[in-house]
Amino acid sequence: MTGKKQAKQGSYQKGKDKRQDVLEVAAELLIESGYHNFSMRKVADAAGIRLGNLQYYFPSKAKLVKAMLDHALSSYLDAFVEIRRQGTPEEQFLAVIDKVVNDLSKKRTTVFFPEVWSLSNHEKGVTQAMDEMYENYRKVLADIIGEVNPALSALQARRLALFISASIEGHTIFIGYRKPWTKETANIIHIAKQSFLWLIMQGDIPE
Amino acid sequence: MTGKKQAKQGSYQKGKDKRQDVLEVAAELLIESGYHNFSMRKVADAAGIRLGNLQYYFPSKAKLVKAMLDHALSSYLDAFVEIRRQGTPEEQFLAVIDKVVNDLSKKRTTVFFPEVWSLSNHEKGVTQAMDEMYENYRKVLADIIGEVNPALSALQARRLALFISASIEGHTIFIGYRKPWTKETANIIHIAKQSFLWLIMQGDIPE
């Protein structure tokens, strides 16, 4: 036994672990300083390794950023799978609202996503990763919506999912971590729930 | 006698004009390349002047960015003043939705605002300018909402303005310029209008 965790294959496992470490450290750095202060050197420093070594794991900055994104965004989807496992459709829907809106006030979410939105307008790799992630998110949401009101067509459910998810994302800028309206989170959730439920049940959604 | 004896920077018309030119060129550059590719040198190049001369007009990058922000954001507020000048409150409200959502699909809006949101998490000057701008925007919106349903208290109207404006902003990322759902703009407007009007007239808004 040469390390903390049981390594099936010594050096290979070690490399995989360190890659993960670096990705998490890098995400923190991005959140703390913004992409325009994000550099390979700073990541290496924060990760406690040398620049040369960092570039052994991630040969270019673009590749590191792509890996960070995949790592970070994928983790957000896991939560929905969990919610889908119990309760009525309406309960699930309300749980999603609760979960997502409450997440907005975490520093990670508040800072990370605007960074991604901005980058996605200029870096192709980011655009794709972000779109995929939101696509998956909306898919789950549309499924739930379809179950809440089975009278809706698949397209109508997708439109509602788009409107609802977009509406929620927009609050990041106002009720997120250290934003002027953070304390309004509970009231926003109250308004959001009734507004979205009314839309699902009684709204006039284009076919 | 043309006025004060002591002339200050920008007192020549030539200089004033060039300052405006630079601000517009700079905004375009920011939109085209993102803040992380935005440099004083590139602005100078794009404006057809020398770096040193650019820094005569804007002694620091921060000051240039601040001036850009004030310039850009103030122009958005002018539109609302216009809308307030005619029609019933409900017509004004719907006009705001129309105006703002349709604006999202312009390249300027789609790209400029996420850039500002991201920056606002890391640069104090930007945070302040952005917060002020949204505060003004919400104030106008709350006024209209209060007129649409006079039964609402001032606080309720402000909460609705927050929820509605945030919801709209969130669509930037999905139906903006060259975004996957750009073509859904009309449908989103249709959903938004009824959803927000229902909230204003019949919603249960926390007191």
Place this chain on the structure above:
Amino acid sequence: MTGKKQAKQGSYQKGKDKRQDVLEVAAELLIESGYHNFSMRKVADAAGIRLGNLQYYFPSKAKLVKAMLDHALSSYLDAFVEIRRQGTPEEQFLAVIDKVVNDLSKKRTTVFFPEVWSLSNHEKGVTQAMDEMYENYRKVLADIIGEVNPALSALQARRLALFISASIEGHTIFIGYRKPWTKETANIIHIAKQSFLWLIMQGDIPE
């Protein structure tokens, strides 16, 4: 009456006054920041005039520095003329020691002279101005020394003046303003006086 002071010839007198103002402001700036942080812009700012105007009075940085030096150094000589006017030679000598050593602890002296010494090694204009000033100073000192002990030849007196003035200057670095041994000033004066007087009266000075 157009100004504060009676001006013989309006604009001419005004120009002369402002030149003096600038020179004093510039000296302060040099003392505060050191020559390597001394710039035309900062002088202009400190003097409350525009860069272009400063360069009307002093067309180049070198000329400003030269003028500053002449202005500053000449003022130091006036003090000696005063001392020569009364008392026995020995009293005059001791008064010089008192005056000069006590001067070392003033911020002006402590900071200004090392700046000049350093510059004099690299800028011809400064070398000359400094050498002239010290030459005049030593001349006065040698005269006094010759009167204190008339048995000394002129050359011996000059050698003593050199040794004594150099010895005193050296203390700038150690007992000057905010230096580690500032509080030793009185003791240093005590040691200096007896040491130098012994040298003058009984020393074996090369012929």
Place this chain on the structure above:
Amino acid sequence: MTGKKQAKQGSYQKGKDKRQDVLEVAAELLIESGYHNFSMRKVADAAGIRLGNLQYYFPSKAKLVKAMLDHALSSYLDAFVEIRRQGTPEEQFLAVIDKVVNDLSKKRTTVFFPEVWSLSNHEKGVTQAMDEMYENYRKVLADIIGEVNPALSALQARRLALFISASIEGHTIFIGYRKPWTKETANIIHIAKQSFLWLIMQGDIPE
């Protein structure tokens, strides 16, 4: 097995050598041009390396200057240790005078020290390094003085060391390399020796 597994910067002999080279080249440049003409670029050029590489060895100008200072000042202290190794106290004392005063006329000494004196008034790092160096120097001097005249208290010896070392330093400006009185060096030494010895043996030194 060559030692630790984790190598640090400068662990290759190649890098160590180059660091020393740079320090010497930098000192020469400082002496030749003065601090106000001393730049990282010029050091890199003089050392025959690229700017980026220089800043790999010395990440900031301040760190380079500090390293230069430590390098230069430490070499001065070695000389005293040597002198202490033989001869009577009086012989050692006279050897110090000889050594130090003669050193003044070397270009290195004449130019380097005024540069340091000037800098020490504006840069904290320099102040500290310089004060430490002189403190060490005075300590050795005080020890010798105490041995020359054991009747002196430790405090008296330190006061004498201060007066004597300051007096000698002051001559840098007048009898140093290419200074007007360089040829007087021998005479100055003659005067200094008798003057200082008299002070040590018969002076009235404050207790």
Place this chain on the structure above:
DNA sequence: AATGAATGAGCGTTCATTCAT
């Protein structure tokens, strides 16, 4: 006598990347 405008050079610093070891 004074300001506004503009230039070109230089500065310290950060950075992504490459390569030898």
Place this chain on the structure above:
DNA sequence: TATGAATGAACGCTCATTCAT
């Protein structure tokens, strides 16, 4: 795997100077 060394480009900024007004 990992470090040390090196490069070349770019960045924000300061500056002395020139010139038109």
